[in-house]
Amino acid sequence: MPTDPTTNTEPTVPAGTPSRNAAGGSSSMDVGRDAERRLQQRYARPARRKPTKRSLLWVLVAGTLVASAFVIWILVAGSNRPxxxxxxxxxxxxxxxxxxxxxxxxxxxxxxxxxxxxxxxxxxxxxxxxxxxxxxxxxxxxxxxxxxxxxxxxxxxxxxxxxxxxxxx
The missing domain is CATH 2.60.40 (Immunoglobulin-like)
Incomplete structure (x- = not known):
């Protein structure tokens, strides 16, 4: 019986992707993860590091110093005004x-x-x-x-x- 050439019952695999085989080849989960990892490396932003407690402490100390200097500046500038x-x-x-x-x-x-x-x-x-x-x-x-x-x-x-x-x- 002739087959219809427009229907394809076999799944298509992109070129360069490991194919599955019955003898223990790559599973579809491994292929998906590998492709996702490659796409992430190519197109995604680099992963950001979480700020450390020490850097957060330095930011807090710097912010406190800037706010204190601003308050002192306002008080000193206003004290000379009549x-x-x-x-x-x-x-x-x-x-x-x-x-x-x-x-x-x-x-x-x-x-x-x-x-x-x-x-x-x-x-x-x-x-x-x-x-x-x-x-x-x-x-x-x-x-x-x-x-x-x-x-x-x-x-x-x-x-x-x-x-x-x-x-x-």
């Missing part, structure tokens, strides 16, 4: 307001402060800068001294506040 506190304001006229504030600074520092006047919509209607140098020791409590500044305004102001103070070199 601090302000708005105390109040007095509306003198539609074109002038007086701001009262306190400044805490090192006694030897010369500080310049920006003070602004705001209207009811919180828009700036006046701005001035004032320089604070040496303050009479009788007027200083600790390192804090009180100050008053007049601000000319373009429109009616409803409040006044210190925006920022900085040390002049």
């Amino acid at each position: 601090a302000t506190k708005d105390v109040g304001f007095e509306l003198a006229s539609a074109s002038q307001i007086t701001a009262d504030f306190e400044v805490t600074k090192n006694p030897d520092d010369v500080v310049r402060c920006g003070v602004e006047a705001l209207n009811q919509n919180y828009a700036v209607v006046g701005y001035t800068e004032t320089t604070i140098g040496h303050v009479d020791p009788d007027l200083v409590v600790g390192r804090t001294s009180a100050h008053r500044v007049e601000i000319r305004t373009t429109n009616q102001a409803n409040s006044a506040q210190v925006t920022q103070c900085w040390v002049i070199d």
Whole structure:
């Protein structure tokens, strides 16, 4: 009886792959593992080593040192900056307001402060800068001294506040 040439009942084996035989040749599991190993070697990333406890300890120590240095840097940088506190304001006229504030600074520092006047919509209607140098020791409590500044305004102001103070070199 003629056989159909389009059907193949024999399993095909790729070239270069050991074939199975009845006399104890390679099993299909060994062939699969060998092929997987070769593909892994050729195309896969190299296996990563697990980090050792010692390397994890060094990373932890380095991270702690960096975090500590950052905190110390923030504390030291902020300690030299003058601090302000708005105390109040007095509306003198539609074109002038007086701001009262306190400044805490090192006694030897010369500080310049920006003070602004705001209207009811919180828009700036006046701005001035004032320089604070040496303050009479009788007027200083600790390192804090009180100050008053007049601000000319373009429109009616409803409040006044210190925006920022900085040390002049």
